[in-house]
Amino acid sequence: MKIGWIGCGRHAGEMLLPQLTRYPVTLAALCDVDAAKLAQIGHRYGVPESRRFATAEAMLAAGGLDGVGMAVGPDQHRDFAIAALARGLPVFMEKPPGRNGHDARAIADAAKRAGRPVIVGFMKRFSTANRVAINLARGFGCRASFLGQYMTAPTYFVGDPDYTGFYLHHCVHYLDLVPHLMGRPVRLHARKHLIAPGKLMLHLDFAFAGGELGTLVMGTNQSRATPMEWWQVMGDHERVEVRNVHEVRLYRASSFKVDDPAATLADGSDAMVWEPNLTVAANEDHKGYHALLGCWLDVLAGKPREDAPTIADGIAAMDVLDAMVRSIEAGRAMAV
Numbered sequence: 001m002k003i004g005w006i007g008c009g010r011h012a013g014e015m016l017l018p019q020l021t022r023y024p025v026t027l028a029a030l031c032d033v034d035a036a037k038l039a040q041i042g043h044r045y046g047v048p049e050s051r052r053f054a055t056a057e058a059m060l061a062a063g064g065l066d067g068v069g070m071a072v073g074p075d076q077h078r079d080f081a082i083a084a085l086a087r088g089l090p091v092f093m094e095k096p097p098g099r100n101g102h103d104a105r106a107i108a109d110a111a112k113r114a115g116r117p118v119i120v121g122f123m124k125r126f127s128t129a130n131r132v133a134i135n136l137a138r139g140f141g142c143r144a145s146f147l148g149q150y151m152t153a154p155t156y157f158v159g160d161p162d163y164t165g166f167y168l169h170h171c172v173h174y175l176d177l178v179p180h181l182m183g184r185p186v187r188l189h190a191r192k193h194l195i196a197p198g199k200l201m202l203h204l205d206f207a208f209a210g211g212e213l214g215t216l217v218m219g220t221n222q223s224r225a226t227p228m229e230w231w232q233v234m235g236d237h238e239r240v241e242v243r244n245v246h247e248v249r250l251y252r253a254s255s256f257k258v259d260d261p262a263a264t265l266a267d268g269s270d271a272m273v274w275e276p277n278l279t280v281a282a283n284e285d286h287k288g289y290h291a292l293l294g295c296w297l298d299v300l301a302g303k304p305r306e307d308a309p310t311i312a313d314g315i316a317a318m319d320v321l322d323a324m325v326r327s328i329e330a331g332r333a334m335a336v
């Protein structure tokens with residue numbers, strides 16, 4: 001696979017390209033408007049200078065690619081994806097897929113015209129612990145409720161009353177994870193609590209078609225040096241929880257132990273806990289970037305993947321995000 005990559009910034013350099021290049025791919029072209037970043041990443045991966053480009057248009061026009069990946073920003077994801085698709089190239093884009101549902105639909109229309117897939121970087125689905133828990137939750141007789149929190153720090157927002165970046169770059173992850181776990185919400189009530197400038201908390205109350213309950217708290221008022229996320233799906237006499245994308249707890253219909261001197265732990269009914277061995281000398285994938293990019297490469301090769309975060313999922317997440325913003329502004333519940 002000959003991959004062209006747009007955006008040689010922090011996320012591509014530290015997270016995505018190291019994971020992508022563990023697969024048998026050739027980084028065949030690179031693009032960034034910042035010449036220093038382009039040179040740094042080009043040098044790191046041995047991309048010849050003749051295949052390093054200052055504009056996406058020049059990279060796409062040069063040809064010789066099987067697919068295009070990008071980690072730039074909302075407007076560029078929309079524009080560059082549409083340009084790549086117009087040349088018949090499949091796309092991987094980091095989130096967000098544009099600024100809103102309208103942008104995501106424009107990308108989906110271009111994908112349909114080209115007959116090529118677009119995969120969106122919703123890697124929360126692919127974190128090893130999340131994947132274990134998602135599989136468990138899908139095996140429950142019912143998924144009655146979702147409860148979760150996904151925090152960040154005020155770093156980027158202090159003195160900036162515009163929380164668009166928080167919504168588009170942070171919240172959007174869980175606005176994919178919740179529908180992925182529970183189905184698409186039909187209504188959403190988002191309330192905000194402003195602790196101080198830059199320190200925003202959101203409470204989201206999701207309503208689903210089958211009456212299931214969804215509660216999500218997101219905010220910018222925690223230290224990034226602490227674990228940032230926790231979620232739970234409850235069924236009937238069973239619930240699964242994931243803490244800090246690495247610890248999975250499954251609670252089931254246990255029996256009381258107190259009056260049973262011979263009590264042990266019963267297979268099939270007592271709780272189970274899974275955590276990875278963090279000292280093992282192996283490339284771990286707890287955040288899910290490697291599995292996400294492997295999913296893209298499968299899709300590129302024409303292998304069907306039902307867990308692939310497609311641009312249709314991108315539209316769904318952006319529709320929830322749009323409803324969230326409308327609800328915050330109006331102070332009442334909104335249809336999604």
Ligand SMILES: NC(=O)c1ccc[n+]([C@@H]2O[C@H](COP(=O)([O-])OP(=O)(O)OC[C@H]3O[C@@H](n4cnc5c(N)ncnc54)[C@H](O)[C@@H]3O)[C@@H](O)[C@H]2O)c1
Pocket residue numbers: 006007008009010011012031032033034037054055056071072073074076094095096121123168169
């Ligand atoms: N999934 C995740 O965990 C995760 C984490 C961080 C960032 N991201 C996403 O990745 C994207 C990039 O984030 P980042 O932190 O790497 O930002 P960044 O600013 O470090 O990188 C963006 C790069 O794009 C380049 N760029 C900007 N405009 C360009 C243009 N018109 N043509 C070519 N290059 C251009 C910049 O020079 C920069 O090198 C964002 O959409 C962000 O939401 C995702």
